[in-house]
Amino acid sequence: MTTATSQDLDALQAHAAHNYHPLPVVIAEAEGAWVTDVDGKRYLDALAGYSALNFGHRHPALLEAVTQQLARVTLTSRAFHHDRFAGFCDALARLTRRDAVLPMNTGAEAVETAIKLARRWGYERRGVDPDAATIVVADGNFHGRTTTIVSFSTDQVARRGFGPFTPGFRHVPFGDAAALEQAIDASTVAVLIEPIQGEGGVIIPPEGYLRQVRRVTSDQGVLFIADEIQSGLGRTGTTFACDLEEVEPDVLVLGKALGGGILPVSAVAADRPVMDVITPGSHGSTFGGNPLACAVGEAVVGLLESGSFQARSRELGARLDAGLRSLPTDRVRAVRCVGLWAGIDVADDLTGREVCERLLADGVLAKDTHGSTIRLAPPLVITEDEVDLIVAALGRAVA
Secondary structure (H helix, E strand, O other): OOOOOHHHHHHHHOOOOOOOOOOOOOEEEEEEOEEEEOOOOEEEEOOHHHHOOOOOEOOHHHHHHHHHHHOOOOOOOOOOOOOOHHHHHHHHHHHHOOOEEEEEOOHHHHHHHHHHHHHHHHHHHHOOOOOOOEEEEEOOOOOOOOHHHHHOOOOHHHHOOOOOOOOOEEEEOOOOHHHHHHHOOOOEEEEEEOOOEOOOOOEOOOOOHHHHHHHHHHHHOOEEEEEOOOOOOOOOOOOOHHHHHOOOOOEEEEOHHHHOOOOOOEEEEEOHHHHOOOOOOOOOOOOOOOHHHHHHHHHHHHHHHOOHHHHHHHHHHHHHHHHHHOOOOOOEEEEEEOOOOEEEEEOOOOOHHHHHHHHHHOOEEOEEEOOOEEEEOOOOOOOHHHHHHHHHHHHHHHO
């Protein structure tokens, strides 16, 4: 099966590092929930850039915001004020229900920022001994690929060959609040978790887990940091996955969809008693909070403020869930679905890669993870008929 010639694919990889193993398709155009390859074949995008494209490809409101800003100013650095910064920070603070926002670029940068924030807060506010701070993390996590972040990954593919690793992290099983509580001691400054583990295969914790994490961290006087880079901004049928249990973490880490699928935008949001341990010169980014990023980020917040995208995710997610659960259980071993986000474990005689290649041939783009799991995260602009198309294609792919 090919969608472009082997020569074309070889040319694409001729001078590129081999840090990805893409499916054999070369995308040339995109609109809404659909992309078109160089040969003119259309595909339904059921991955949406790992949630970076929650609002679909080239959403008109986001394109308009970026186009208007391109004609004015794109970068000043934070050495100077610019006229889009306050509007973005105000809008995101309102959406996150936090006092302050620290804009960055990529998700991994935002996680690194949250780690620095927690450590400094621990030294200055909690009284942790210098250079002794620890952060509790969950097994199976995915928070990015910097050397510090892979230091506390449990994925050996992400870690192998990149040591020595950064100390200061303790692992507990995901979903086990009792183990988390036991891991906290006088050196602990924060608990850092994904409310739902996306890269892990859309792993959903037991009901009440997030409320227990909130209780434990509050009782112990440590920060609860929620990495909502993939799960946030409408993906789960709520603005944030933590909203599913009406939980307010101390620190929210955002990225991916915050840039509208147009450019990298990320941010950390927290209240002033936490955020204000960051002082001039202690942290920064040349591109973080640039005018172009602020323009698209503010437009993204505007799309979410009505709640319509969250409602679409809930309603169409219920349809996706029902469709996936109707597939034969001897071919689909497990389904985990929340909003328009699903992890599907396929039969042992199949690999996830094989299923995704079959879906590709059938006009649907998806991504495998951890061997036999398929991840689905279609844009929130998808229709009922397109949800049904994904389910039908998956049924054929696993048959």
